[in-house]
Amino acid sequence: MGSLEGTVAENGGAAEAAAAAAATTTAPSCNGKQLEENGNAVDMAQTDGPPAFPAADCGDGPGATGVTTRKGRFGGLVALPLEVGTRMLCRWRDGKFHPVKVIERRKLPPTVSFCGGGHEYEYYVHYTEFNRRLDEWVKLDQLDLDTVEADVDEKVEDKATSLKMTRHQKRKIDETHVEGHEELDAASLREHEEFTKVKNIATIELGRYEIETWYFSPFPPEYNDCVKLFFCEFCLNFMKRKEQLQRHMRKCDLKHPPGDEIYRCGTLSMFEVDGKKNKVYGQNLCYLAKLFLDHKTLYYDVDLFLFYVLCECDDRGCHMVGYFSKEKHSEESYNLACILTLPPYQRKGYGKFLIAFSYELSKKEGKVGTPERPLSDLGLLSYRGYWTRVLLDILKKHKSNISIKELSDMTAIKADDILSTLQSLDLIQYRKGQHAICADPKVLDRHLKAAGRGGLDVDVSKLIWTPFKEQG
Incomplete structure (x- = not known):
């Protein structure tokens, strides 16, 4: 232990x-497998690892030396084993080929049977379309050597990859x-x-x-x-x-x-x-x-x-x-x-x-709260969704004018976070030296729908807690 x-x-x-x-x-939303009482696994994911691949072809190079070459898409010879940094297509668990970059390589243990020609290595690859969490070790059989590419400019590639994520995603x-x-x-x-x-x-x-x-x-x-x-x-x-x-x-x-x-x-x-x-x-x-x-x-x-x-x-x-x-x-x-x-518990709210819950604790403390900074773009997206739902629910029910300070006191959300959220939704204007909140019901409904559903509710009556105080 x-x-x-x-x-x-x-x-x-x-x-x-x-x-x-x-x-x-x-990409799978959950990659856990539930274990039965007898220890066998029941698949809990959409997919469960790469599909089976045909046995390696052992007749394409001088396997006795463990080194061979093949012609790639651009006419050059591909040396095996592959070098770290090599880019090509790899068959993923969905059965389709996706672009990858070789991050690391290692020799298979002697107990694993192979027939030379580079097959005695496995490669740790990064799927350039996906998040790093999907990086994995793959065998040579999963790699399409006909698609080996020359080096690509990292900045151009990163920019192209980032554009693939839509606002909906x-x-x-x-x-x-x-x-x-x-x-x-x-x-x-x-x-x-x-x-x-x-x-x-x-x-x-x-x-x-x-x-x-x-x-x-x-x-x-x-x-x-x-x-x-x-x-x-x-x-x-x-x-x-x-x-x-x-x-x-x-x-x-x-x-x-x-x-x-x-x-x-x-x-x-x-x-x-x-x-x-x-x-x-x-x-x-x-x-x-x-x-x-x-x-x-x-x-x-x-x-x-x-x-x-x-x-x-x-x-x-x-x-x-x-x-x-x-x-x-x-x-x-x-x-x-x-x-x-x-x-295993994701996508359940x-x-x-x-x-x-973190904001309910702040209310109990009598303080405003905010997540630790700096926030990444995606971190801001998560919190902006929460702030949007909480603030717009109040604005829909509140008939009279309400100030940023009053909203902060009601929600324990920091005033700066409230202001930035309402500004991002174009729901606030600066008039005559002060901020004015625009609360048209149709506009609020449209933003609430775009923010998506809320998570599980916190029943405050079931919260039994006193703020932390250092003993002694």
Whole structure:
């Protein structure tokens, strides 16, 4: 079991709605598999890995030396094994070919049979149309060597890729998951992507689910050779083997996160976990979260944070759905540092529920709140959707004039966020030295429809919570 060093920071920038499932309509929305009681997997995703491919043709090169060449689309010879940086088409799990770039390569272990000609290598590829979470190891059979290209200008390619995401697709990712810590400048971002370019853990088992990971996570060095990790779904300790998890579960007394239950409504429950009192749990949660959050800053101290863990409850216990973290003391009025809904539970309204819950806590504190800055474009999209729905619902019901200050007091949304939201909707004008809100019912209805449906409601009457105060 590991959990001590290299944890993930909770104090970087805030919420980014992941471009993961949104970059293309063919990307799966959930890549978890539900495990039956006997340990067999039931497919929970739209797709479950690449289809089977025909056996490699062993007669196209001097296999005895492990080096061969083939003619590519542009007339040049393609040397095998392929070099890092090579671009071509690769057959993905949807059975179609998509453009990729080779990020890394490695030799297959001697136990894997191959017949030379470059087939003894596998390649870690990035699908240039998709988010990095879909990067994966592929065999040579999946690559179309006739499409090998010369180098492409990175800036041109990035611009072309970004244009492929429509406004509708960006709105759809609002429900996927929100990720944080977008404070990295260009140089730091390149360094981060180089360090984390290859996923170190391919899958995890967490409760009833086997989940494909999305990104690199800085687990302790002794876990570097693990393709799969097994998590206790209650204390979040992680192990290398299923047998270790089974022994652990016989001894683990927890049936819910190790904190105070502050909300219970039906089968939903929210627990507040103090990072100082439950340091190992907080660190384990950070390791787990980093597998599904890309630009999440590495950090070692969880003492300064509170973790709010959302669970679905049944007779077996309280099973983690997602969480958000919050600084115990924030001079900038940040009410949320990082937020995540686990893949098997996405597109069920939990992400919006977590955002709404963070504002209910701010109301209890008697303060206005705002997500930690800076926000990425997609993070802003997620919060702008929440702010739009909350503010326009009030404007529709409020018959008389209402000020920005009054809206802020009613919603706990920071005045700057209210102003920027209404300005983006062209619902505010500056007249005679003050802001005037335009509240035409038809215009409000149109914007509400465009903002999409809200998440699960927070029943404030079920929230039993007092603001954090440092003891002693």
